[in-house]
Structures are given as structure tokens and as C-alpha cells.
Amino acid sequence: MPSGASLAQLATYAAFGALLVALSRHPAYRPVPPGDALLQVSIAHAGVRLRPCRRLSAQELAARAPNMRAAFKCPRARSPVRVSIALDGRALLDETLAPSGFARDGLSTLYRRIPVAAGTHLLRVQVDDDVRAPHAGALREIELRLDAGQVLSIDFGPQRDGIAIS
Amino acid sequence: MLKRLHLAGQWVFLHVEGLFNLAFGEKLNPLYYLGPIAYYLMWVVVASGLYLYAFFKTGVQGAHASVEYLTVQQWYLGGVMRSLHRYGADAVALTMLLHLTRHWCFDRYRGFRWFSWVSGLALLWLVYAAGINGYMLPWDRLSQFVVVATAEWFDRLPMFGGELVRNFIFPENVNDRLFSLLTFVHIGVSLAVLAVLWVHTQRVPQAKTLPPRPIAVTLTIALLALSLAKPAVSQGEANLAAAVTTIGFDWFYLPVYALLYRWGPGEVWGLVGGLTLVLALLPWLPPRRRKGPAEGYHMLVRPDNRIVAVREGETILDAGLREGIAFPYECRNGGCGQCKATLAYGTVDYGAYQPDMLTAQERGAGKLLLCSATPLGDLEIDYQPTAVPGGIRARVWTATVDALDLLAPDVMRVMLRLEGGERIEFYPGQYLNVLLEDGEKRSFSFATAPHVNDRIELHIRRIPGGRFTTQLFERTKVGDRLRFEGPLGSFFLREDSDKPIIFVAGSTGFAPVKSMLEYAFHRGLARRMILYWGVRRPEDLYLALLPRQWAREHANFSFVPVLSDPRPEDHWQERTGLVHDAILADFPDLSGYQVYACGSVEMVEATHPAFTAHGLRQDDCFSDAFRLAARVRSHAPELVRLGGTA
Ligand code: HEM
Ligand code: FES
Numbered sequence: 001m002p003s004g005a006s007l008a009q010l011a012t013y014a015a016f017g018a019l020l021v022a023l024s025r026h027p028a029y030r031p032v033p034p035g036d037a038l039l040q041v042s043i044a045h046a047g048v049r050l051r052p053c054r055r056l057s058a059q060e061l062a063a064r065a066p067n068m069r070a071a072f073k074c075p076r077a078r079s080p081v082r083v084s085i086a087l088d089g090r091a092l093l094d095e096t097l098a099p100s101g102f103a104r105d106g107l108s109t110l111y112r113r114i115p116v117a118a119g120t121h122l123l124r125v126q127v128d129d130d131v132r133a134p135h136a137g138a139l140r141e142i143e144l145r146l147d148a149g150q151v152l153s154i155d156f157g158p159q160r161d162g163i164a165i166s
Numbered sequence: 167m168l169k170r171l172h173l174a175g176q177w178v179f180l181h182v183e184g185l186f187n188l189a190f191g192e193k194l195n196p197l198y199y200l201g202p203i204a205y206y207l208m209w210v211v212v213a214s215g216l217y218l219y220a221f222f223k224t225g226v227q228g229a230h231a232s233v234e235y236l237t238v239q240q241w242y243l244g245g246v247m248r249s250l251h252r253y254g255a256d257a258v259a260l261t262m263l264l265h266l267t268r269h270w271c272f273d274r275y276r277g278f279r280w281f282s283w284v285s286g287l288a289l290l291w292l293v294y295a296a297g298i299n300g301y302m303l304p305w306d307r308l309s310q311f312v313v314v315a316t317a318e319w320f321d322r323l324p325m326f327g328g329e330l331v332r333n334f335i336f337p338e339n340v341n342d343r344l345f346s347l348l349t350f351v352h353i354g355v356s357l358a359v360l361a362v363l364w365v366h367t368q369r370v371p372q373a374k375t376l377p378p379r380p381i382a383v384t385l386t387i388a389l390l391a392l393s394l395a396k397p398a399v400s401q402g403e404a405n406l407a408a409a410v411t412t413i414g415f416d417w418f419y420l421p422v423y424a425l426l427y428r429w430g431p432g433e434v435w436g437l438v439g440g441l442t443l444v445l446a447l448l449p450w451l452p453p454r455r456r457k458g459p460a461e462g463y464h465m466l467v468r469p470d471n472r473i474v475a476v477r478e479g480e481t482i483l484d485a486g487l488r489e490g491i492a493f494p495y496e497c498r499n500g501g502c503g504q505c506k507a508t509l510a511y512g513t514v515d516y517g518a519y520q521p522d523m524l525t526a527q528e529r530g531a532g533k534l535l536l537c538s539a540t541p542l543g544d545l546e547i548d549y550q551p552t553a554v555p556g557g558i559r560a561r562v563w564t565a566t567v568d569a570l571d572l573l574a575p576d577v578m579r580v581m582l583r584l585e586g587g588e589r590i591e592f593y594p595g596q597y598l599n600v601l602l603e604d605g606e607k608r609s610f611s612f613a614t615a616p617h618v619n620d621r622i623e624l625h626i627r628r629i630p631g632g633r634f635t636t637q638l639f640e641r642t643k644v645g646d647r648l649r650f651e652g653p654l655g656s657f658f659l660r661e662d663s664d665k666p667i668i669f670v671a672g673s674t675g676f677a678p679v680k681s682m683l684e685y686a687f688h689r690g691l692a693r694r695m696i697l698y699w700g701v702r703r704p705e706d707l708y709l710a711l712l713p714r715q716w717a718r719e720h721a722n723f724s725f726v727p728v729l730s731d732p733r734p735e736d737h738w739q740e741r742t743g744l745v746h747d748a749i750l751a752d753f754p755d756l757s758g759y760q761v762y763a764c765g766s767v768e769m770v771e772a773t774h775p776a777f778t779a780h781g782l783r784q785d786d787c788f789s790d791a792f793r794l795a796a797r798v799r800s801h802a803p804e805l806v807r808l809g810g811t812a
Contacts, residue, residue: 008189013384016257017392024256024398025414029424031311038409042336044329100327109328111321113427115409151409153335 036115037146039085039092040153043110047079047099047129076105082128082137083110085154087121118148125163127156138162175271176518183501184520192523193504196385198497199377200265203385205363206376207258210386212356214251217244222303224349225342229305230403237399249393255297257389259418262293270448272518277479278369280449285366287445292362296355297419302348308413310404315423322431337406371487374498465545467491468510470655471597471609473774476541481517482507483536486547493536493549500524500538509534512545560654562601563590567646568621573708577674578639579613582622582648589619590652594659594685595678595762598622598652600634608634611764612653613677615684625677625708659685665760666694668753670745670773672765673701676709679764683713687720695723700745700769702731704738726752746773750780757781 032038053074061069077099084094092114100106108129123144128137138156140163146152155164179197186195196203221244223232236244266286269275275283301312317331333339367373376382401413415424425434444451462477467486476485483505486493496504500519509532516529517538524535536549565582573579584590594615599607613623628635659682671679676699686695701707713725728745732738741748746769753759756777763770 005189012189013388017388020253020256020392021396023417024252028412029415030412031427032409032411034411040335042332044332111328111331149409149411151407
């Protein structure tokens with residue numbers, strides 16, 4: 001017959017184990033609401049240069065130190081990139097992304113995770129990478145079926161033929 | 167407010183600990199060993215992790231499959247190891263958080279403890295980094311969630327520029343190199359935890375880094391049972407094309423991740439960063455409850471007869487252990503009563519402890535718990551030693567008087583020979599207690615070095631009106647028998663330093679110095695050693711020829727006699743004045759020295775503050791004087807000496 005104290009020890013260790021088991025898996029966590037699909041928008045794109053490169057005149061070149069006589073001068077600043085996404089005509093996202101870096105010559109980046117209800121949707125994605133010519137950028141509009149738990153990623157880049165939806 | 171939180175926390179801890187005491191007994195109560203348990207579990211985690219690593223394939227294809235193999239096919243070993251790794255890590259987090267909370271509640275994080283606190287905070291971060299990183303490796307749905315969420319979270323930091331997450335959401339970017347990196351980081355951070363752990367426990371005197379064996383064994387069995395009953399399993403292979411919708415979640419490691427999609431990464435950084443900052447500053451934030459002067463107090467510890475400094479807020483136990491006093495202790499948390507001792511003088515804050523371990527009655531009778539009490543003034547502590555330094559046990563011996571020589575008008579050299587040809591082992595600087603018929607004791611230092619152990623030499627100064635010394639000087643003859651106990655005391659020559667030593671002897675304080683010096687010469691110690699022997703008149707230098715001869719024979723030794731009271735007829739040509747003034751004149755900066763002071767209490771009391779004011783480190787000051795004179799209840803004058811004078 002075990003003593004009361006050893007039973008109490010056993011109970012304590014059992015409680016300790018139960019606590020470890022319980023909190024190491026319960027309660028479950030739901031990063032995406034049940035029944036939803038997930039839109040993952042991730043864009044890292046450099047907008048066009050705001051001013052084109054300019055050939056330096058002979059005088060300008062002569063005024064420079066011999067080792068600095070590059071023929072072109074290229075202003076580095078790039079255009080912000082505007083991304084707008086609409087689902088069934090309702091705007092999910094409309095953002096203008098400033099280029100990174102001190103000289104504003106880096107990538108414009110965006111990441112959003114947007115849970116959306118499963119079902120058939122009309123998705124419209126527009127990316128403009130030149131502020132001087134609004135609405136001249138890329139546009140894609142597709143109808144698609146999203147299953148619950150599906151991930152749809154949206155990217156943009158010349159190497160991906162413009163707007164990539166996968 | 168904070169104080170009230172502290173007190174409420176203490177109340178909860180003490181009550182739960184009290185309940186645990188009923189089940190586990192005071193000595194094996196796991197709650198008293200939270201730090202050591204977390205430490206032990208860390209080893210369990212590292213060991214099981216090494217096993218997993220041997221089978222783990224660091225690649226997109228292999229990661230999940232290799233972990234599945236361990237879990238399913240090799241459930242009896244690999245699966246158990248995996249579960250041990252998982253539950254062990256969870257238990258580390260749990261015990262670590264309890265450990266942190268307990269130190270906070272008991273206000274043990276301020277003052278000198280800031281070091282443990284701040285290094286603990288580093289541990290907190292590292293443990294979490296390792297744990298979260300670990301969940302990325304099996305490449306199941308939880309891994310997918312943790313990897314992506316971590317990337318999203320870190321992308322908020324300017325240095326990543328919002329591009330980090332792209333490496334983890336497009337399947338073509340997730341490659342084998344990534345797994346090598348994650349594994350490398352996981353192992354590296356875990357090893358860093360072990361390294362910082364070592365640092366973390368450096369400042370705690372004689373920190374226990376492992377729990378008592380029965381606790382370790384039971385804990386291991388419990389984790390094993392858990393691993394067999396509820397093995398840790400994966401949650402389906404990661405698939406970047408499918409969203410992670412519902413996952414089993416480790417709330418020990420990942421609660422912050424649950425906030426991420428509710429608050430956003432910036433806010434979560436704010437929370438974590440702010441919390442870290444507040445925790446890091448906690449040791450210096452008000453309300454600062456100073457219990458005394460910043461420089462702390464001093465306590466006299468008996469039977470060691472040592473004066474030890476106690477830092478502000480330090481427990482008596484820690485101060486004693488730091489100085490190498492063999493205080494008995496077990497739980498260090500006021501729960502076992504092992505460290506009970508007597509407060510012979512002074513006032514303390516008794517601290518928080520289990521009421522059963524120190525009853526009001528005992529407290530009334532002057533008892534305290536060393537591990538819980540902090541001084542409110544200078545103290546005198548009496549404790550019952552259970553261990554002696556170096557493991558030499560004290561016992562009672564019988565000896566006969568072999569020779570009696572009057573070295574000076576009031577100093578007698580007594581040579582004792584142990585009966586039955588026995589030999590005694592002791593450390594140079596230790597002392598013995600002569601046992602008188604009525605049960606009283608008189609303490610004298612060994613004047614011979616330990617390698618001369620067939621006879622014992624004592625230098626005894628006559629105390630006017632003293633019972634024992636009067637008898638010794640007037641009636642004791644060669645051949646008389648005598649009983650004594652010894653060896654005693656933790657004042658002895660420390661060989662763990664290379665600093666030059668300054669010996670300060672007052673009168674018959676020369677006896678322990680002689681023992682230490684003869685030992686040092688015998689051992690061939692190369693450290694520089696200087697002896698200042700302070701007395702009143704030349705005839706008090708009762709064995710002056712001996713140190714003068716040493717000085718001639720040993721290049722690393724010099725001898726400076728100092729007379730406080732020379733008369734013209736003495737024709738004294740050497741140093742005069744107070745011995746500590748002479749030392750300070752010769753050594754204005756004592757920071758690079760050790761000082762061994764042996765002599766009257768008055769002498770040690772005068773020298774100690776002067777020396778510390780000149781840079782002598784507390785750890786480098788050793789003394790055999792044994793009372794804080796001015797504040798002490800009066801003693802029989804003979805008691806108040808130790809190889810020295812009254
Ligand atoms: C893996 C995590 C940790 C382990 C294994 C660990 C282990 C230990 C051990 C063995 C000790 C010495 C004995 C004791 O007082 O329990 C100790 C002391 C201490 N720990 Fe930790 N610790 C960890 C984390 C932390 C954290 C996160 C904090 C707080 C931020 C912390 C604060 C302290 C303090 C203040 C002490 C000094 C106690 C004193 O001087 O009285 N520790 N720790
Ligand atoms: S060591 Fe256990 S009560 Fe002090």
C-alpha cells in the first residue's frame with residue numbers, strides 16, 4: 001500500500017506531464033479562418049527610373065577628373081510602384097510603395113496575407129511602376145475558383161512575365 | 167504596488183512549496199531546485215537532440231521523411247528521443263519561467279544579483295530562439311507556419327527590407343541550403359545556451375547546477391513515461407501551396423506567434439522589445455529597497471572565527487559560501503531547515519521561509535535560517551559545522567606536555583605530543599580548542615607547519631587574571647595531560663592565488679603566521695611574502711631571530727618588526743608606530759596583494775577598514791580575529807583571542 005505522500009508525488013508528476021502534453025499542442029491555433037483561402041501578395045520590384053540617362057556634353061566631360069569621365073549620367077531615383085488588387089469589384093488592397101534606399105533607387109516591396117472566402121471570384125490585379133504614366137502598367141483580370149485552404153500567391157516582375165498568379 | 171506584487175507572489179510560492187513539502191519532503195522538493203532542474207533538462211534536450219541529429223536529413227525532401235522514420239519505424243528509440251527532446255524543451259521553458267518568477271517575487275534580482283538577472287535574460291532569449299527554431303526543422307505544417315510567420319515577423323526589421331518572406335512562400339526558393347542553415351542555427355543557439363548557462367551561474371556561490379539525484383531520476387522517468395504514452399508527432403508534411411489552417415500549437419514556445427496575425431509584426435516587436443527592456447532594467451528600477459549601506463555589513467562567523475563581508479541584499483548563507491565557509495545548507499529557499507544557525511549578535515531581516523522550518527519559539531531563542539536572512543547590521547553567527555575544509559574532520563585528542571619554554575615574560579611556548587604516537591593533519595592557520603575540566607574551551611593556533619605533525623607547538627600569552635593561562639604559567643609541568651579538539655577553522659593559507667602576501671601579526675598572532683610561513687617554505691612557494699610583526703616592546707618579539715633567519719635564507723621573504731611603544735633604553739633603530747600605518751606607508755595600493763591578519767581583535771579592527779580603503783579586495787583579506795569588538799557582548803577575556811592576544 002503506497003503512502004499518501006508517494007501518491008501525492010505521483011499525482012504531481014502526472015499533473016506535470018499532463019500540463020506538458022496539453023499546452024504543447026492544445027488549444028489548436030487557426031492562422032487562417034476555417035473555410036477561407038489565403039491570398040499571399042508578395043512583390044519586390046524596382047520601379048522605372050524617373051529620369052533617363054543623359055549623355056554628357058564634351059564640356060561637361062572635360063570639367064571632370066580624368067578617371068570620372070563616364071559618358072552617361074544616370075539619375076538614380078526610381079518611381080514608386082502602385083499595387084491595387086480587387087476581388088469581385090471590391091478593393092482588397094491599393095498601395096503605393098516607395099522605393100527603398102537613401103537614393104530611393106531600391107526595390108519597392110510589399111507583402112500581405114489576406115484570407116478570403118472560398119468560392120469563385122473575379123480577381124483583378126494592377127501594378128503600375130511608373131508614376132508619370134498612371135494606368136499604363138500591367139493589369140490582369142481572371143476568374144478563378146478558390147478552395148478552402150488553398151494558397152494563391154501573387155507576384156510581379158519582368159522575369160515572371162509581369163503579374164504572376166499561382 | 168510592486169512590493170505588494172512581490173509579497174503576493176511570495177505568499178503563493180511559499181504555500182505551494184509548503185504543499186509540495188508534504189508530498190516530497192523538504193529536501194527533495196522540486197520547487198526548491200527550479201534553476202538546477204532547468205539546467206538538467208537542458209542536458210536532456212541536448213543529449214536527445216544529438217541522437218535526432220544523427221538521423222536528420224537536412225533537405226527539403228529528407229527532413230520530414232527522416233523525422234517520420236524516427237517517430238514511426240523507430241518509435242522505441244528515435245520516437246522516444248524525439249518526444250524527450252520536445253517535452254524536455256517544454257519543461258525547460260516552464261521551469262525557467264517559474265525560476266525567473268520566483269527570483270523576482272523574492273526580490274532577488276537587485277544589487278549584485280543584476281549579473282545573474284541580465285545573463286538570465288540572455289538565456290530567456292536564447293532558449294526561445296532555439297525552441298522556435300526547432301519547430302522549423304521537421305518540415306511539417308507547424309514548421310511551415312513557424313517559418314513563414316518568422317520571416318514575416320523579421321521582415322519588419324529594416325535590415326531585411328521586406329524581402330525575407332519571399333524565400334519561404336515560393337516553393338522554388340525553399341532549398342536544401344535553407345535546412346542546413348536552420349539546423350546549424352539550431353545547434354549553435356543550443357550550444358550558446360549552455361555557454362551562457364555557465365556564465366549565468368558563475369556569480370552564485372557554490373551554485374547547484376544539478377538537482378539532487380532522486381529528483382533527476384524521477385523527472386527522467388516521468389519524461390520517458392510521457393514520451394511513450396503521448397509521443398510527439400509531426401502534423402503532416404509542409405506544403406507551400408496549401409494554407410496552414412488549423413495546427414496543434416506549442417503554447418510554451420509560440421504564444422507570441424499567435425499574436426502576430428492579430429496585432430501585426432511591428433506591434434509584436436514593440437511588445438517583445440519593450441518587455442525585454444523593462445526586464446533588463448528591472449534590477450535598477452525603483453522602488454529600490456536598500457536594507458543597509460551600499461557597502462554592506464560584516465559578520466563574525468563561529469566556530470570558524472572569521473569576519474566576512476556581506477553585500478547589500480545578500481543572504482548570510484551566500485556571503486559565507488562565497489568566502490568558503492562550510493555552512494550547512496540544502497534547499498537555499500527557506501524550506502528545509504538545514505541551514506538553521508544561531509544569531510549571537512545583531513539584527514536581521516529573517517526573510518521569507520516555511521514557518522515550520524523556523525518556529526516563532528526558535529526565532530525567539532535566537533535561531534535563524536542562513537539562506538533566508540539578510541543582515542540589518544553587523545552580525546555574529548554561530549553554526550554547527552557538518553563539514554570541514556579539505557575534509558579533515560575535527561575530533562578530540564589527548565596529548566602530553568612535552569616542553570614548556572618561557573619565550574618572553576608573558577609568552578609561553580608549549581610543545582604537545584599526541585598520545586599513542588598519533589599524528590594530526592591540519593591546514594596551516596587552523597587552530598585547536600583546549601578542553602578545560604568544566605567544559606570551557608580556549609582556542610590556540612597551531613604554530614608548526616602541518617608537515618611537522620608528531621608534535622604540536624602553541625604560543626600562549628598570559629592573560630592577567632585568566633584562569634587557564636594562570637594555571638599554565640604557574641602550575642603546569644612537563645608530562646601533564648591535556649585534551650583538545652581540532653583542527654578547527656577555515657582560516658588557512660590559500661594557495662589558489664599568485665598575489666604577494668602581506669602577513670600582519672600582532673603579538674602571539676605570530677604563531678599561525680609561523681605555521682603558514684614554514685609550510686610555504688617547505689612547499690617552495692615562490693610568492694613574495696612580507697611579515698609585519700607589531701608589538702609594543704622589543705622583548706615582545708619573542709622569536710625575532712627566526713623570521714630574521716628566514717629573511718636571510720629565502721629571497722622571496724622579508725621581515726619588518728614594528729614597535730608601538732619603544733623606550734629610549736631599547737635603542738630601537740627599526741620601524742615604530744602602528745603596524746598597519748607601517749604597511750600602508752610601504753604599500754599605498756593594496757589591490758594586488760593578499761593580507762593575512764593574525765592578532766588581537768583591536769589590531770584587526772583597526773587594520774581592516776584602512777586596508778580596504780587602500781584597495782585591498784574583500785576576497786584577499788583573511789583574518790583569524792573573531793569578534794567585532796566594539797559591539798560584542800563581553801566575554802571572558804581569554805576567550806577573545808586566537809593565537810593572538812586579548
Ligand atoms: C535555461 C534557463 C535557466 C537556467 C537553466 C537557470 C539556472 C540557474 C541556476 C542553476 C542558478 C543557481 C541556483 C539558483 O538560484 O537556482 C540560477 C540563478 C539565478 N537565475 Fe537562472 N537560469 C535560467 C534562466 C534565468 C532567467 C530567464 C532569469 C531571469 C531573467 C534568471 C535569473 C536568475 C537569478 C537572478 C539568479 C541568481 C540567484 C541569486 O543570486 O540568488 N535565470 N539560474
Ligand atoms: S537551506 Fe533549506 S532552509 Fe535554508
